[in-house]
Amino acid sequence: AQSVTQPDIHITVSEGASLELRCNYSYGATPYLFWYVQSPGQGLQLLLKYFSGDTLVQGIKGFEAEFKRSQSSFNLRKPSVHWSDAAEYFCAVGGGPNTGGGNKLTFGTGTQLKVEL
Amino acid sequence: ETGVTQTPRHLVMGMTNKKSLKCEQHLGHNAMYWYKQSAKKPLELMFVYNFKEQTENNSVPSRFSPECPNSSHLFLHLHTLQPEDSALYLCASSRGLGGNTIYFGEGSWLTVV
Numbered sequence: 001a002q003s004v005t006q007p008d009i010h011i012t013v014s015e016g017a018s019l020e021l022r023c024n025y026s027y028g029a030t031p032y033l034f035w036y037v038q039s040p041g042q043g044l045q046l047l048l049k050y051f052s053g054d055t056l057v058q059g060i061k062g063f064e065a066e067f068k069r070s071q072s073s074f075n076l077r078k079p080s081v082h083w084s085d086a087a088e089y090f091c092a093v094g095g096g097p098n099t100g101g102g103n104k105l106t107f108g109t110g111t112q113l114k115v116e117l
Numbered sequence: 118e119t120g121v122t123q124t125p126r127h128l129v130m131g132m133t134n135k136k137s138l139k140c141e142q143h144l145g146h147n148a149m150y151w152y153k154q155s156a157k158k159p160l161e162l163m164f165v166y167n168f169k170e171q172t173e174n175n176s177v178p179s180r181f182s183p184e185c186p187n188s189s190h191l192f193l194h195l196h197t198l199q200p201e202d203s204a205l206y207l208c209a210s211s212r213g214l215g216g217n218t219i220y221f222g223e224g225s226w227l228t229v230v
Contacts, residue, residue, distance in 0.1 A: 004159075034218070043121075043207055043223035044160075090160070094219075104173070105219060107160040 002027045004093050006108035013081050014116045021076040021111050023065075023091030033074040034092040034105065035065055044090065050074065061085070086115045120144040121222035123208050129228045130198065138193040138225045140208030148214050149191040151183060154205040154224070166191060167214050198229045 003026045013019055025031055032051050036044040048059025055067040065076045074091060094105040121142045130136045142149065151163040165173035166185040180202075182194040191208055205224045211217040 036221070041226075043123075044209075044221040046218060046220065049218055104162055104165075105160075109157075109159050 002093050002106045004091050004106055004108035006091055006111050008111045010112045012114040015083050016080050019078045019081045021089050023074045024072050025093040027093050032094045035076050036090045037087045039087045081115055083115045083117055086113055088112050121208055121210055121220055123222040123225050127226045131230055135196040138206055140191040140222060142189055142210040144210055146210040146212050147188050148211045150209040151193055152207040154207055200229050203228045
């Protein structure tokens with residue numbers, strides 16, 4: 001069974017500081033990996049995704065993530081955080097085209113990011 | 118602005134009421150989903166539809182009844198709900214199944230009193 005662990009429930013950073021949100025996954029084959037962001041009262045917005053190829057992927061809003069197969073990780077990073085980045089961030093893992101059973105995403109429990117001015 | 122629109126955004130209903138959540142996607146996708154987001158819990162997949170046919174029911178209680186009349190519209194009919202069903206219900210869509218990116222709507226906040 002696939003699973004996602006986001007070990008940090010809450011993270012507080014100062015505006016302008018760098019950010020890294022951790023994500024570890026468990027999946028039996030090459031996974032498809034996603035990061036979503038959810039602002040208060042809103043739905044989920046896709047930040048970036050990894051399907052294959054270059055293990056460092058760039059997303060919107062200046063975010064990037066690196067897929068490390070040996071560590072089963074897909075950590076999200078941003079070099080300089082803005083106050084508007086305060087939100088909840090979700091990592092998700094899903095199967096590829098040959099996995100069968102539909103497009104099931106398994107989500108982590110989320111990391112709440114607070115930005116101090 | 119999202120290509121997946123959900124209405125209503127907020128709904129308060131009694132345990133004996135019957136109500137429906139509506140979702141419409143403007144992305145030309147063929148697959149649609151209902152997810153449930155409760156406080157302190159991971160998002161839970163409820164139902165998956167592909168080309169109007171249900172392909173996944175994740176052991177959802179029968180008081181939740183989905184309907185997918187076409188690839189652009191998805192409904193979630195609600196009846197005799199319990200207070201623990203209060204949550205954010207997210208609709209989503211994707212081009213197809215099997216690894217395609219899933220795009221979410223803004224959700225419908227449901228409160229059962």
